[in-house]
Amino acid sequence: MITRSPVVLQRQATSQPDTVPLILPSAWQAQLSDAIRDPGELCRRLGLDDGWLPGAERGHTLFEVRVPEAFLARMRHGDPDDPLLRQVLPLAAEGKVVPGYVADPLEEADHTPARGLIHKYAGRVLLIASPVCAVNCRYCFRRHFPYEQNAPSRSQWEASLEYLRADTSISEAILSGGDPLAASDRQLTWLVERLDTIPHLKRLRIHTRLPVVIPDRVDDALLGWLSATRLQKVVVLHINHANEIDDAVVAACARLKGAGVTLLNQSVLLRGINDSVDALATLSERLFEAGVLPYYLHVLDPVAGAAHFDVTDEEARELVAGLRETLPGFLMPRLVREIPGEASKTPL
Ligand SMILES: *Cc1c(COP(=O)(O)O)cnc(C)c1O
Ligand code: SF4
Numbered sequence: 001m002i003t004r005s006p007v008v009l010q011r012q013a014t015s016q017p018d019t020v021p022l023i024l025p026s027a028w029q030a031q032l033s034d035a036i037r038d039p040g041e042l043c044r045r046l047g048l049d050d051g052w053l054p055g056a057e058r059g060h061t062l063f064e065v066r067v068p069e070a071f072l073a074r075m076r077h078g079d080p081d082d083p084l085l086r087q088v089l090p091l092a093a094e095g096k097v098v099p100g101y102v103a104d105p106l107e108e109a110d111h112t113p114a115r116g117l118i119h120k121y122a123g124r125v126l127l128i129a130s131p132v133c134a135v136n137c138r139y140c141f142r143r144h145f146p147y148e149q150n151a152p153s154r155s156q157w158e159a160s161l162e163y164l165r166a167d168t169s170i171s172e173a174i175l176s177g178g179d180p181l182a183a184s185d186r187q188l189t190w191l192v193e194r195l196d197t198i199p200h201l202k203r204l205r206i207h208t209r210l211p212v213v214i215p216d217r218v219d220d221a222l223l224g225w226l227s228a229t230r231l232q233k234v235v236v237l238h239i240n241h242a243n244e245i246d247d248a249v250v251a252a253c254a255r256l257k258g259a260g261v262t263l264l265n266q267s268v269l270l271r272g273i274n275d276s277v278d279a280l281a282t283l284s285e286r287l288f289e290a291g292v293l294p295y296y297l298h299v300l301d302p303v304a305g306a307a308h309f310d311v312t313d314e315e316a317r318e319l320v321a322g323l324r325e326t327l328p329g330f331l332m333p334r335l336v337r338e339i340p341g342e343a344s345k346t347p348l
Contacts, residue, residue: 028210028217032134032182035068039090042067046085047078059090062305063143066136071213074246083241083273087137091308094138098307103144105301107340116152117160121344124172124205127160128152129180129191135213139268139309141301142178157191165198172203173231181210185221192229204231207266209238211256215248218255226259233261236295240267240274242286253290264295267333269316270309277322284323284331294333299348301338313348320348 025033036042039056042065056065067088076082080089111120118126136143152160164170173195180188195201210217226233235256239245253263265287267274274280284294297320300310311319320335336345 026185026216026219026221028214028219029184031068031070031214031216032132035066035134036072037064037066039065042072042089045072046075046082048080052080052089055092055094056090058092059094059138059305062094063090063136063138063140065090066133068134068214070215070248071135071244074243081272082243083279084243086273087139087240087270088135090138093308094305096307097304101302101304101307103304105141105303105340106338108145110340114159114163115156117163118176119163119170123169124174125164125167125170126174126176127180127191128177129175129188130178130183132182133177133179134182134210134217137209139270139300139303139306141303141306143303143305157194161194161198164195164201168200171200172205173201174205174207176207179208179210180206181208181217181222185225188222189225189228192225192231196229196231202232203234204229205234205236207236207238211235211252212237212239212244212249215252218252223255223259226256226261233259234264235261236264236266237292238267239265239283239287239292240270241279242282245286245290250290253292257291263290263292265292265333266296266298267294268298268300268309269311269319269335270300271311272309275311275315275319277319277326280319280323280333281326284327284333288331294331296345297333297335298345299335299337316348 036045039060040053043050043052043056065088071084071088075084079085108118108120111118113119116128118128120126133140164173175188175191192204195204237253256263267283269275274283280297287294299313299316300306302310316335320332324332335348337348339346
């Protein structure tokens, strides 16, 4: 038995918590910094044989490994084909140069009137709210994005806010990244309070994978500023496979809905991960059980290092036709591609 000092006993008597320093990082921040960052550790933890290691190390030099424990826990041990592992495990194939696969496939560098701001589509502007992601997805079109140059300082934020204030055609601010929810709640509160004061803004949209990979991110501090804004709120999650949705994710979704958030999901169609009617149908069903509607199914952006994930357009159309035969219309994601220079995402 633990002997308690009189001081502690006295604290307990007044029902104060024992030892809670005021500046403890949030549970989610600790999980973020404890994420697996080493390809060898990733292979070991999942019981993969040594044959996977050289490829993992090679890929890691191109785009570093990052996998939170809470996401790892949903993977099958000893199965290199696990659909969650495949999203985060670097492979030797990433080093292959494939014609047409480039560093900035969306030519976003051409659409940044202020640092950390991308204005490509009418009425909505994308703000890079955090340069960091909670997980590094191997297929990501931003894997070569110059994040450091796009992590705005306070004064750069003022410039972005000025841009939004000056253009009355903008009705929606989209927080993106990186993962915008990797920013601290203090920063996000500051930003959203200012967005609130721009009269022509109606909606706040957040594109994030954090509630999926670290469900504890949806804590009281986050729900606080989300509930406080006058803007209508849409959170677009990014889930590619039904196995990503465990009970903790369902609970995080319920908390977001409780704060008045409309929940949507976007996926990327990925070879070896969700390229079957069954996988996509199960994903849609599971999303709806969690209170999330499927929004987009993106075909892969041709980013260098990700060619091995590609599904051809013909296969993609067949999959979606098959999906339409099994799902109600409201559970059908829209199959789209992003084409540089177009005024919206392009339906296939
Ligand atoms: C996808 C995207 C949007 C949002 O497009 P929606 O079709 O409204 O979802 C906005 N800005 C950029 C730069 C985008 O890539
Ligand atoms: S931006 Fe999204 S898809 Fe890309 S690495 Fe981050 S979480 Fe993954």
